[in-house]
Amino acid sequence: MLKITRKVEYALIALSQMQLKGDESLTSVKEIALQNDIPYELLAKTMQLLARAKIVEAVKGPQGGYRLKQDPSKIKMTSFFEIIEGPMGFMDCSFDSDCEQIRSCSIRTPIQRINDSIREMFNNISLNDITRAV
Amino acid sequence: MLKITRKVEYALIALSQMQLKGDESLTSVKEIALQNDIPYELLAKTMQLLARAKIVEAVKGPQGGYRLKQDPSKIKMTSFFEIIEGPMGFMDCSFDSDCEQIRSCSIRTPIQRINDSIREMFNNISLNDITRAV
DNA sequence: ATAAATACGACCTATTTGGTCCTGTATATT
DNA sequence: AATATACAGGACCAAATAGGTCGTATTTAT
Ligand code: SF4
Ligand code: SF4
Numbered sequence: 001m002l003k004i005t006r007k008v009e010y011a012l013i014a015l016s017q018m019q020l021k022g023d024e025s026l027t028s029v030k031e032i033a034l035q036n037d038i039p040y041e042l043l044a045k046t047m048q049l050l051a052r053a054k055i056v057e058a059v060k061g062p063q064g065g066y067r068l069k070q071d072p073s074k075i076k077m078t079s080f081f082e083i084i085e086g087p088m089g090f091m092d093c094s095f096d097s098d099c100e101q102i103r104s105c106s107i108r109t110p111i112q113r114i115n116d117s118i119r120e121m122f123n124n125i126s127l128n129d130i131t132r133a134v
Numbered sequence: 135m136l137k138i139t140r141k142v143e144y145a146l147i148a149l150s151q152m153q154l155k156g157d158e159s160l161t162s163v164k165e166i167a168l169q170n171d172i173p174y175e176l177l178a179k180t181m182q183l184l185a186r187a188k189i190v191e192a193v194k195g196p197q198g199g200y201r202l203k204q205d206p207s208k209i210k211m212t213s214f215f216e217i218i219e220g221p222m223g224f225m226d227c228s229f230d231s232d233c234e235q236i237r238s239c240s241i242r243t244p245i246q247r248i249n250d251s252i253r254e255m256f257n258n259i260s261l262n263d264i265t266r267a268v
Numbered sequence: 269a270t271a272a273a274t275a276c277g278a279c280c281t282a283t284t285t286g287g288t289c290c291t292g293t294a295t296a297t298t
Numbered sequence: 299a300a301t302a303t304a305c306a307g308g309a310c311c312a313a314a315t316a317g318g319t320c321g322t323a324t325t326t327a328t
Contacts, residue, residue, distance in 0.1 A: 001219040001284095002136055002252065006317065009225060009241065016240045028273065036238055042318055048275060061326030062272040085135040091143060100171055106150045107143065110264040118136065121251065130244040135315095140286060162304065176287055182306060195295030196303040 008084050010038050011046045015056075016131040018068055026065035046084060053083040055127075073128035078119055080127055090115035141180045141218050144172050148181065149190075150265040152202055160199035180218060187217040189261075207262035212253055214261055224249035 014032045021027055029047055033040040047066055050056040057069040081088050087095040093102055094115050102108070148166045155161055163181055167174040181200055184190040191203040215222050221229040227236055228249050236242070 001139055001142075001215060001222050003223065004225050004245070005135055005315095008135075009235075009245075012241045012245070013235070013239065020240075030273080037234055039318060041320080044274075045276080045318095051274080058274055059326090060272090060274050060324075061328095062270095063327065064273045064325085066274085081135060088135050089137065091138050101143075101147070104170055105147065106154075106267075107146045107264055111138070111143075111146070114259065114264075117255065118252075121255065125248065130241055130248075133240075139284095164304080173287055175289075178305075179287095179307080185305080192305055193295090194293075194303090194305050195297095196301095197296065198294090198304045200305085 005085060007042065007046045008081060010036075010043045011050060011080075011084060012127075012130055013038065014043060014047065015050075015068070015072065015127065016133070018056075018066065019072065019128075019131050020133055023068055026059055026063070026067050028065035031065070049084055055080075055083065071128075072131055073126045075127040077122040077125045077127065077130070081122065088119075090118060139219060141176065142215060144170075144177045145180045145184060145214075145218055146261075146264055147172065148177060148200075149184075149202070149206065149261065150267070152190075152200065153206065153262075153265050154267055157202055160193055160197070160201050162199035165199070183218055189214075189217065205262075206265055207260045209261040211256040211259045211261065211264070215256065222253075224252060 013036050014027075014029075017032055017035070018027045029040060029044045032038065033043050047056065047058075051058045051066065054069055055075060056066045058064070058066055078088065089095040091099075091111055093099045093105075093108060094112065099105070147170055148161075148163075151166055151169070152161045163174060163178045166172065167177050181190065181192075185192045185200065188203055189209060190200045192198070192200055212222065223229040225233075225245055227233045227239075227242060228246065233239070
């Protein structure tokens with residue numbers, strides 16, 4: 001419960017490695033997957049999500065790979081999570097809304113407040129807070 | 135992702151109703167399930183977890199039910215979550231530790247910090263913060 | 269041409285979550 | 299004593315999500 005997914009972890013590990021290598025150089029999925037013992041195909045698909053979201057830039061062909069496209073300190077973790085996993089909410093009704101209990105629900109308001117606190121917390125954590133070295 | 139479970143929501147709804155009725159009176163699972171359109175058996179099992187954890191006290195037999203046993207403002211949400219769902223952690227290695235990547239993992243420390251922040255946040259929210267009326 | 273790299277959808281498997289069923293025990297009421 | 303009501307708890311099943319694989323297309327450096 002309240003656990004991060006593997007896809008998110010793999011993406012963070014990848015970006016962390018890429019930052020180590022410097023902003024200009026390219027890093028291939030194969031390289032990251034091998035070095036970190038991560039399933040290649042899964043990481044590949046995740047990197048594609050980041051590429052579509054312009055977090056990262058793809059270069060095709062031999063010697064190709066990905067490089068950072070945005071400043072990681074400007075990317076909120078909420079955005080990052082939602083790029084990879086879709087809408088994030090503490091309970092169903094925070095983004096989905098067809099909950100059976102929604103009429104009589106006595107806890108919706110207080111739970112919504114917690115939901116907001118969590119979002120705020122992750123709005124104030126940047127990608128760089130996690131992926132920067134040391 | 136990062137979503138509360140139905141069992142937790144059902145338990146919170148139940149306790150919220152029980153607080154409305156006052157500390158002395160008994161409330162049966164049937165009553166809560168019907169009023170809130172919650173699956174009876176599932177709520178029943180969840181209440182049993184709370185009873186084992188002494189959050190709530192059970193009275194068997196006709197006219198029986200549950201009543202609060204502890205002051206909800208003294209119960210941390212972290213405890214509450216873990217009573218119902220077991221160990222809570224932002225990633226596997228925060229309680230389980232047999233992660234393949236654990237040797238080379240470059241994000242473990244910063245992610246652990248976030249894990250700690252989340253726990254601290256829920257340590258500072260009491261059950262009563264959610265279940266008290268208005 | 270070839271090989272190396274990303275792009276992407278379809279698909280499968282494993283795990284977790286959500287829910288049901290059944291049997292047992294305690295007890296208030298009659 | 300018999301009965302009906304309520305909790306106790308394990309076994310089981312179903313749905314949803316997460317995790318992972320495969321196949322095929324496209325781009326491009328060599
Ligand atoms: S309405 Fe209540 S029960 Fe339904 S998702 Fe929202 S908080 Fe949960
Ligand atoms: S070691 Fe790294 S990859 Fe493994 S669970 Fe911990 S944070 Fe995630």
